Amino acid sequence: MSELMSYGGASPSGGAVLARPDVSALRTKHGAWIGFGATSSFTVKGAAAFDVVSTLLDRSDGSRSGDDLLSEFPAGSRVAVSRVLHALVARRCVTVLDAPMSQHIGARGPAAEWLIPYFSQWTDDPVRALDRVLATPVHLYGRPDWLARLRQLLAAQQLFGMRVEFHTVTDEDQVPRWEDAGLAVVDADGLTYERTLRLQDALLARGLPHGIVGEVSGRRWILWSDDESTGCWECLCRYGRTAESAAPPDTASTVPDDSAAAALIHAIYQRGAGLGEQAAAAVSIPLEPGPPTVKEHPVWSVAGCRCHRAVVPQAADGERDGSAEALIRRNIVSPEDDDRLDDDHERIIETLRGWTDEFAGPFRYLDGGDLPQVPFGQARATALVGLAEECRVRELTAATLSSREALYQAALNALEMFAARPGSQRPYLGAGWTLDEAVYRALLRRSLARSVDDAEWVPVCDDDLGHDACAALSRYIQGCVARTHGHEAPRWTGTRLPDGIHRVSGRVAGNVVARGAGACYAEAVSTALLGLVNDDRLLVPVNPHFLTWAEVWRHLARPEWAEVTARAVPFARGKVRLVEVV
Known part of the structure; x- marks a missing residue:
């Protein structure tokens, strides 16, 4: 931890104590709640806790030492009050100065009266920070x-x-x-x-x-x-x-x-x-x-900067690399899901929140807003895509089985637009919240673009989809598409490609109306049906039915890929991955 953000805290006994300006205290049923900064807080239990905390904060104005403050309390309570004061110092709610505020103001000017408390919000040595300003x-x-x-x-x-x-x-x-x-x-x-x-x-x-x-x-x-x-x-x-x-x-x-x-x-x-x-x-x-x-x-x-002037951001330590234990998101969240998926969801949502700015982008807007969320969850993305003089605004709406997954899919498609090379269809590009997801999306794009001889297509009937969760999902999507968009149920043909991907085409009155790919026929049909409620340029697949990505690659041939994250999305910092496959 850096010197400026040290949380150790000095002893309040001899130095002048100063409460930082963003500290607040509230009375609770069991004592006192103390909040500071944007999100930090802690509690102190005891019937007199709120009165003690409030008094300490009010009197910590930089004119008294910790011993002076304690002397103003009844002798029998000073040990307990001292523990509270030390807790306030340790959590940087109160700063210990080497001299009274009056001395610092006299030496540095009236502005020190507000600058020292102001700096105390970020450092436990605000006087030294002020001296840096002067230097x-x-x-x-x-x-x-x-x-x-x-x-x-x-x-x-x-x-x-x-x-x-x-x-x-x-x-x-x-x-x-x-x-x-x-x-x-x-x-x-x-x-x-x-x-x-x-x-x-x-x-x-x-x-x-x-x-x-x-x-x-x-x-x-x-x-x-x-x-x-x-x-x-x-x-x-x-x-x-x-x-x-x-x-x-x-x-x-x-x-x-x-x-x-x-x-x-x-x-x-x-x-x-x-x-x-x-x-x-x-x-x-x-x-x-x-x-x-x-x-x-x-x-x-x-x-903020997408041209040659930019400082290339460093990826955060411990970025995810698509390890064997990487879990696959469920298409519909369930209380029975692995707890680790909750961490993944929080990480993605926090990333998207940090990448949304109404002016600078990369997402100017990313939300479900007033879009209908039944029977399909929907999310709209307005993205500022491209680098340097190629910067332009693009809008898209993604629809899938849940509102949260629609948000993720809208973001991934926008990032793929961000990274796409103008006028080029190859190599095939994939974005993912893990490396494996990015490789899988790129593989699906390649599979959908691949030419297949007529002789390789075979009829796919309802029984061929099976009776497991994947098949139930495809039938549910078919019913939703029929009710909301009036589409007649397509007649399906399919094939399994050499890499293990299942590919399907759906025809109505002899015309191809839907195409999909997935880890099984049912997933391919689901992706094809979702294509009917999404724009043709978008890839909105269902997630593979396996628990981990390692299981996926035991059933599919993982393609050769090249990571292009740093070139294509310089702000990624390991939060998202982009790859190309040929």
Whole structure:
């Protein structure tokens, strides 16, 4: 664990104790609930727990030591209160300072009164974080009015010793000198698009952390670049050309509005403090009338830049590699499913949530929304697909046996569109939440495209489908398709390909109306029937009936494949896999 995110906590006895500003306490039936941060909490039991916790938090204002706080409680209760105080410190609800707040404010200026508590939300040494701000030279590059307003607002903060330099930049200037800068900010609204890109390329080449500020599509944006992400102005502007503007054109002012300026100054402080990992990589503020709202775009750090400027994200440790124990999702969730599948579902949902952003994508929208969910679950995806100048908006709707699986299938099809090579049908591409699923989807696509001699097709009757769960599923889907879409039941013919995949064609009045493939005839029929309620370009199969992927490959010949995840979906970070088979 890094120094900044250490949770050890110092002893509260001698130092000044300071409650972080995002801590809250609620009385419960058995004691007190203490919440802090976005999702963290713990409980303290006891009839007096809430009163003790509330008193400790209220009085932890940076003026008293832990011993001072304890002395204000009755002698008989101090041992128990001390345990509560130590728990608050250990969980970083309370920070221990090396000196009273008044001393830090006197040495660093009035701004320290709010910056030290502000930083305490992310580090147990907020004073040291503030000293990093003071030691980081900040260079601002922009128009005179823009610089003047920021100079005024920064002066009003009264932070002693902060090193800020203001540079007027025009389109005619040479590339500025960055030698002494620790952090740079560029006013893009005062420059041409091409000039902004040249400046950013120079900053990226130097490896200097920086922010780009300007208006795109009716919102004022602040994009940050560092070792973890690339706030690419070119990509942002490209996305803006595919989105409806939130404000009339030509709304950019030469002076930053106070909400945008405040967001920028907060971000400068946080990044100067070395807390960039906890800061938003991109924020936007609407320009239309009404209360200003600062919207964070957390997806930017993994999916924001799709051109050559991007920092290639590192895959998370322990990414799944399609091991022999990888389980196959059930087509319809059951309480009897393996508990490990719950973890898989949570992982996929969390991934999709992190990849959904109404502006930057890759998913601008991904949900069932107001679509009917009976008899088939449905999900709609609006995706920003393609890299660099090929970026474009695509919409699709997937329908299958459950709403959750429809969401997964819509996402996988969109990712396959993202990775597809324009104008090419081969090699066959597959996306999956595991490597095995990706290989299986690519195998199905290849199987469906494969030519089969007429002599190889044999009639497939109802008895050929069997009487197991796969057959029951295919009959259920057939009934749903007939009721909702009025399709006559097709007459099926099928064949088993050399790799073990079963392939079927369904005919009505002599015409092929459905084609499917699967690990057995019943699964192939189910996939073919689902094709009748999905767009032709989509692949929405039923999942194989085996428990694990290792069992699948004992029955099917696993094809030769090449992984293209890093090239095709640079933001994947091991959360999804893409492969090609030939």
